Amino acid sequence: MDESSExxxxxxxxxxxxxxxxxxxxxxxxxxxxxxxxxxxxFNDLSATLCASTQASRFDFYTNPVSAFSSMNRKGERYxxxxxxxxxxxxxxxxxxxxxxxxxxxxxxxxxQISYNDQRQYETPPxxxxxxxxxxxxxxxxxxxxxxxGSWTNNNARPxxxxxxxxxxxIRTPNFGRGSSPNPNFGRGSSPSSNYGSRSSPHPxYGRGSSPSPSYGRGSSPSPxYGRGSSPNxxxxxxxxRHFSWSPGHSSGRGGGRGRGYHLDVSxxxxxxxxxxxxxxxxxxxxxxxVTKRLGIAGDRSVVxxxxxxxxxxxxxxxxxxxxxxxxxISDIKDEFNSETSLADSLVLAFEDAAxxxxxx
Amino acid sequence: MSLWACFNGVHTPxxxxxxxxxxxxxxxxxxxxxxxxxxxxWAPMISRITSTRLGLxxxxxxxxxxxxxKIAIEGCMHGELDNVYSTLLYIEKVENTKIDLLxxxxxxxxxxxxDDLKSVNxxxxxxxxxxxxxxxxxxxxxxxxxxxxxxxxNHEASNYLxxxxxxxxxxxxxxxxxxxxxxxxxxxxIGGLSGIYKARDYYSGHYERTPYNSNDxxxxxxxRQYDVYKLMQIEEKIDIFxxxxxxxxxxxxxxxxxxxxxxxxxxxxxxxxxLGSKPAAELLxxxxxxxxxxxxxxxxxxxxxxxxxxxxxxxxxxxxKCLPGRKFLQIIEIESNPGPFEIHYDxxxxxxxxxxxxxxxxTRKSAQLGGEEPGLQGYRERVKNQLMAxxxxxxxxxxxxxxxxxxxxxxxxxxxxxxxxxxxxxxLQLLGxxxxxxxxxESDAFLRSSSSLEFRGQNDQAFxxxxxxxxxxxxxxxAGGEF
Numbered sequence: 001m002d003e004s005s006e007x008x009x010x011x012x013x014x015x016x017x018x019x020x021x022x023x024x025x026x027x028x029x030x031x032x033x034x035x036x037x038x039x040x041x042x043f044n045d046l047s048a049t050l051c052a053s054t055q056a057s058r059f060d061f062y063t064n065p066v067s068a069f070s071s072m073n074r075k076g077e078r079y080x081x082x083x084x085x086x087x088x089x090x091x092x093x094x095x096x097x098x099x100x101x102x103x104x105x106x107x108x109x110x111x112x113q114i115s116y117n118d119q120r121q122y123e124t125p126p127x128x129x130x131x132x133x134x135x136x137x138x139x140x141x142x143x144x145x146x147x148x149x150g151s152w153t154n155n156n157a158r159p160x161x162x163x164x165x166x167x168x169x170x171i172r173t174p175n176f177g178r179g180s181s182p183n184p185n186f187g188r189g190s191s192p193s194s195n196y197g198s199r200s201s202p203h204p205x206y207g208r209g210s211s212p213s214p215s216y217g218r219g220s221s222p223s224p225x226y227g228r229g230s231s232p233n234x235x236x237x238x239x240x241x242r243h244f245s246w247s248p249g250h251s252s253g254r255g256g257g258r259g260r261g262y263h264l265d266v267s268x269x270x271x272x273x274x275x276x277x278x279x280x281x282x283x284x285x286x287x288x289x290x291v292t293k294r295l296g297i298a299g300d301r302s303v304v305x306x307x308x309x310x311x312x313x314x315x316x317x318x319x320x321x322x323x324x325x326x327x328x329x330i331s332d333i334k335d336e337f338n339s340e341t342s343l344a345d346s347l348v349l350a351f352e353d354a355a356x357x358x359x360x361x
Numbered sequence: 362m363s364l365w366a367c368f369n370g371v372h373t374p375x376x377x378x379x380x381x382x383x384x385x386x387x388x389x390x391x392x393x394x395x396x397x398x399x400x401x402x403w404a405p406m407i408s409r410i411t412s413t414r415l416g417l418x419x420x421x422x423x424x425x426x427x428x429x430x431k432i433a434i435e436g437c438m439h440g441e442l443d444n445v446y447s448t449l450l451y452i453e454k455v456e457n458t459k460i461d462l463l464x465x466x467x468x469x470x471x472x473x474x475x476d477d478l479k480s481v482n483x484x485x486x487x488x489x490x491x492x493x494x495x496x497x498x499x500x501x502x503x504x505x506x507x508x509x510x511x512x513x514x515n516h517e518a519s520n521y522l523x524x525x526x527x528x529x530x531x532x533x534x535x536x537x538x539x540x541x542x543x544x545x546x547x548x549x550x551i552g553g554l555s556g557i558y559k560a561r562d563y564y565s566g567h568y569e570r571t572p573y574n575s576n577d578x579x580x581x582x583x584x585r586q587y588d589v590y591k592l593m594q595i596e597e598k599i600d601i602f603x604x605x606x607x608x609x610x611x612x613x614x615x616x617x618x619x620x621x622x623x624x625x626x627x628x629x630x631x632x633x634x635x636l637g638s639k640p641a642a643e644l645l646x647x648x649x650x651x652x653x654x655x656x657x658x659x660x661x662x663x664x665x666x667x668x669x670x671x672x673x674x675x676x677x678x679x680x681x682k683c684l685p686g687r688k689f690l691q692i693i694e695i696e697s698n699p700g701p702f703e704i705h706y707d708x709x710x711x712x713x714x715x716x717x718x719x720x721x722x723x724t725r726k727s728a729q730l731g732g733e734e735p736g737l738q739g740y741r742e743r744v745k746n747q748l749m750a751x752x753x754x755x756x757x758x759x760x761x762x763x764x765x766x767x768x769x770x771x772x773x774x775x776x777x778x779x780x781x782x783x784x785x786x787x788x789l790q791l792l793g794x795x796x797x798x799x800x801x802x803e804s805d806a807f808l809r810s811s812s813s814l815e816f817r818g819q820n821d822q823a824f825x826x827x828x829x830x831x832x833x834x835x836x837x838x839x840a841g842g843e844f
Contacts (some may be wrong), residue, residue: 173453263457266685268444272451274685275444281456281692291614293646303563303586303639 430547430697432601433463433507436656436680436689437514440493442472448690459694461702462546463507466656466680467514467605470532471521473499474478474765474773480520480571482578489803491516493766498532505534508704510546512538513555514605514657519581520571520779522555526798527714529784530758534582536704537727538603540567543590543595543710547702549695552553552648553603558638559583566722570801571779587721587728588843589640593647594713594737598693602650606657609637611645611677615664623660639841645675652693655679661688705753712740715792723800747791756787770795 270276399624433452435445449460472478473496477490497503513522525531528539538553545551562583569577612620612631621628629637645653649668653675664677681687716737722728763781765773779799789796 268447268451268685271685272447275448275683275689276451276455277686277688277690279688280452280690281458282690284661284663284678285665285676288615288663288665290665290671292667292670293610293614302643303560303589 399829403451404707421596426633427696428699429694430462430549430702431458431460432549432640432693432695433460433692434678434680435463435465435683436661437466437468437605437659437682438465438470438511439516439682440491440495441683442473442498442505443494443503445690447528448683449507452690452692456692460507460693461700463509464551464601464654465509465511466603466654467512468516468656468682469495469511469513469531469537470516470518471495471499471535471537472518472765473521473760475763476762476773476775477521479576480518480573481516482519482582483516490761496765498535499760501533502764505532507534508546508702509535510538510544510551510603510704511535512551512553512603512605513582515557515579515582517555517582519569519573519578523567523569523571523581523798524761524780524782525785526567526786527785529755529782530790533758536755540585541592543592543599544709545705545707545753547697547700548725549600550598550707551601551603552592552595552599552650554584554588554641554644555605556582556584557606558640560639561586562725563640566724566726566728566755568723568725570799572777584638584640585722586640587717587730589644590728590730591713592644593715595648595709596737597709599648599650601652601654602644602648604638604641604644604653605655606641607637607655607662607679608641608645608653609639609663610634610642610653611637611666611679612662613664614666614677615662616647620660620662624658627658645677649673650675652695653677656682661691681811704755706748706755708741708744709737711744711748711792712737714758715740715744715794718792718794718797721797744792751791751799759783 266274433449438445445463445465449463452458453460470481470491470493472481472492475488475492478485478491481488481491483491494503498505513519521531522537522540523650525537526540528537528542528544531537538551538555540555541553543550543552559580562580562585564586565580565583566587567581567585569581573581617631621631627636641655645666646668649672653666655677656679658679659681660679661681662677662679666675666677667673668675678691680691681689683689683746687705716734720730759782761782762776763774781796781799785798786796
């Protein structure tokens, strides 16, 4: 508090010098209050970012981030599982610790929110083309990639966190749960929202450099995704994935994208909870009352020729499917067999009928 | 003389009997056995004894251990098999349950390879998105974890579904009900109608043949009177019925307000009573199934129909397509015998097929229906005997074209013309029917194309106006919907 401005300058200078003398550290470490205005391109110093070998090994199991690139999927190509593992830490595409997704950086674990950071799977079918491809295609071991689209020139990505990333796609542990997820990456919105990390977004997705946890999505909800990177486990990496959020309240971001819905960009193999809704196992008719149907179709004549020929007396018959008309069936069956006499009689009659049928042949 | 047991539609000879009084003792002994077994779990019971040409037949049904069959209903599949099955497996896990059957209400997109895309009514620019995941199940790369039954919608590989017009396996464990069809699953009877209703094509025959022109690729999935007429002949109770589009007027039986809130652009059609399929509504009125499920409009809409005062009720449910956060699945429970839960041919439906197959219209002309016809009994006897002799399980799946190969640089091979599916050939042989699906009564390419052009010339306006209105996505997009 009593520090003079001169002392403060000196202290800051010393800190800068100290930082310059530590070459292999990430250029910037995450701070909850940090918000760099001039983020560097993490690929300018790939060697530096890749040298964290102990952490890089984490990416061996990581899902191929290339599969997230719509431009590849546009060709309808898929990768084998073997390809998945070939994306090792040596790949320039491998996300590096310290690189963060913008959505992560701002992801707040609001109570009653479920946060996900999705990434595509190999099995995931091709999806609609996106407006940008992946710079990470460079050096990719995959043969089916499309070249790096020139339109994607985001150099803002910068490692902003040194925590190990949480790769939801690679690990089969679901990262969901209401309110208390240890990996709160995103807020949940009431509709799928896209967080493209658009430059126009008030919360740019500047962690988008090389993380396999892309955070774009589709939807129409104008909802920027907020968050705070205070989680011990968060998805760092380039914002190239799909981010769906269903938040009762605090989800925000930019919605975008619209399509014919023939293909999903998020896989239920990885995140089935996003597809699951409790109402799926609840009685959908519980709040309804039966409304009597008018006979005939709005006064029109039938479109089925002679539709009444077979008659409609069955309208008076039991409507219950055989499977649930248990009482009637049980009583019928019991009646049929509750007397030895009736059984013997029926057997003899049936036998005689069968014998007669056989002689007719 | 043989004593046959019939359980779940499966006929098995169990005893050889020469004397009726001996048979009496044998059968009573069998009954004691069944009853005893029933106390320990499996509880079949002789419910009826009938005589047939082959001998006495025991109808065995379960008495004590009725179980809850859990059936998952899905709206429109759009090829998202991976996601739907993954979601179902997840539901099984979190709900600690077992789902016995998946029913899909159309737009299945059983696309085996890229060549099939030429037969899907989707603009080529969407082809890549359409490949999706069915081909993996067709090729055997993936296996459906839950038996699946589906009807066709308006986004289908129509060439493949036409191969299986009478119904059959599109992939292991994935069964197409046919353009119209009924099967039994356990003792649950499931009927279905494929396609969507368009008045202009309703009375036509099934004249479309591959390669489809721009008109045929749409009309092929339009519901035909012939198929509806066959379904109208069903007399025995249907438990579940599936259609892609909704029965006309069904919105009177649910919360219209909520529906319009979800889909405001349907308001006019609801008000004008033009939302839905007229023949489906007639089938609903005739069959009165306990459940009716539909897709097509990409939203969840429950309704309860009461058929007359104190009459039976039908629980109707429409569901969305598979997307995160959308209500595309529903699990229901239906009481059933303990199984085995397998798909079997339905005797009555096969008899109807046998009876009406000679009238199957394969040109633009409508079928000659409604004349004086003999009853169904004779056909049923023939079918029953065939099923007793052969069994009632559908013929095995057999692939007919190579599956999509994403690794292939040369692309998927292309095939021209109709392919006879061995399942259908065997099925028709079982019924003693000729194979007609490649009938070229009107399939001469020149004749067809010229007649199509002529037809189109006369109906340009109609076609143009009609445009893509089959496509709910387009309707929604135009209306500003999300998708």
